[in-house]
Amino acid sequence: MSLDKKFLEYPMRRYGMDHERYSWSMLSQRPKIEWPNGKKLALWVNVCLQFFPINQQGKPFKVPGGMTMPHPDLRHYTLRDYGNRVGVYRFLKAFDKYGIRPTFAMNTRLAERNPYLLHALKERGDEIACHGLHMDALHYGGQPIEDERQQIDHALTRLRELSGQDVTGWLSPARSESANTPDLLAEHGIEYFSDWVNDDMPYAFKTNSGEITAMPLSNELEDKFILMDNKHSEQSYVEQICDAHDFLLGEAEQQGGRILALNIHPWMLGQPHRISKLEQVLEYITAGEKVWSAGAANIRNAFLSQTKDA
């Protein structure tokens, strides 16, 4: 019994990373960032607005949160749709109450299907980012590049038309990528994306069409991760977000501006028994004078204006 000799060969054992996408650095060693008006913590609330088709293809995997029952899976289809009909309007009220300026990461197909919702978002003037075509249009390792190029082109072209915004941000459905995704995103005018969860601050990500920014959107702090995947209590969600806020604020005092990024789903936190938890969190975070609520593109701009290499 033995393995091929390549198993004990390490061609990428070298200084820095084992790939060419970004350079290695430790967060604590980087120059201090200052947010506008002397704020210490940027609050990026990212609302995922998602369309899960009931005729799910599941290629190459069933998207987490998608259909799991034999067709027609009315259970999951309607529960997700609830977020776009009911939950999101609870979110909007809460945002208004606490002065939150979120980013809406929207599936293009949802923007096409729910013009009323899109109109409401446009009226607010908050940033709209692209969350891919829909939740069953995954990007994945081994996906033919031409297929993916078309998928990205279609998703971005349509969302730009419909929203009237530049749409410079991207979050892949299920954060799943092919090896080409960052190149194709940059090729189509995307300036930042949020699939990689390896940092708490923005950093420069190399593509064939120049550098884009990886924006830190924690998966560990996501409502779906805490409540649905880990099955933690609603009270624990509040504790975890507030503890994260306290910790990051403390670190920001020492090391310069930090970002608290909350990725939330209206079909999850927009439920009647959970919305008060989102409100509690927002109340806690916005109570002091040290937090700047802004969309991802604005946070990125403030970051880039202070860094040379990002």
Add this chain to the structure above:
Amino acid sequence: MQEDPNLYDYWAYEKRPKITWPNGAKIAFWVAPNIEFYELNPPENPNRKPWPQAYPAVGGYSIRDYGNRVGHERQMQLLDKYGIRGSISLSTALCDHHPEIIEMCAERDWEFFTHGVYNTRYTYGLSQEQEREMIQDSVDTIEKHVGKKPAGYLAPALSHSEHTIDLFAEAGGIYTCDLFHDDQPTPVKVRNGSRFISIPYSLEMNDTIAYVVNKIEPRRYGQIIKDNFDRLYQEGDEFGTVMCIPTHNYQVSCPHRMRAYEEALEYITGHSDVWVTTGREIADFYLENHYDQALSSIKQQQESIA
């Protein structure tokens, strides 16, 4: 294959000789941060896939990278604050990838033990010669970068062969973290006959087991650490015990988990009869003062019912 790994003898947790740690401490407490490198595109081991999906596994790879970019420094500040020197379970290729981290640990006189070359290169399927080569590579890398051979081994991603512990003993090691059969160090039988021991490295206290496998809430993690300590501290009066918290900077050092961890460390180090130490120091002290006693006690227990 036999039904028992044949690494240690049965030894009941009663009527054991007491271990008295330095300065009369009841419990030896050590923290083992895993400092790991996972490859984005490793050669696939036929016995275990490194990632659940096809290349690139963005989610799994990037959160582990978070540990090195962000988490490491956070945990280090915390351990500094409570006077704890880490005992690092090291993917030794990290010496090449991220020497800055190695330097920061070396400056603090932390211990480096080996955790294989990469945490995406498993032991499964390696011939004995290949496994020897992998272990030797990791031992040599640590010696080259920090000037001292490692004393301990935790096999990469807890992947073992029937020879793993023998091979590490033959490479000059004195302790293993791979066995979870006891709350005290115990002698381990190795084929070269060297004095070799197991040191408790708790899977139950391991943050990745707690957070990723058991999916527990951060404050509950803090509570079970304190409860674990309380009982071992109490029993330490009678036996002398060891407590380990194995950590991963991509888990415990996330912003929403730091508070619970800090409270637990503050609690433990706030007790008077705790020897805050490292794996190697526990091993050296035990081999010098208690290893022979343990062998006689094991023999005595067996003979007492003969």
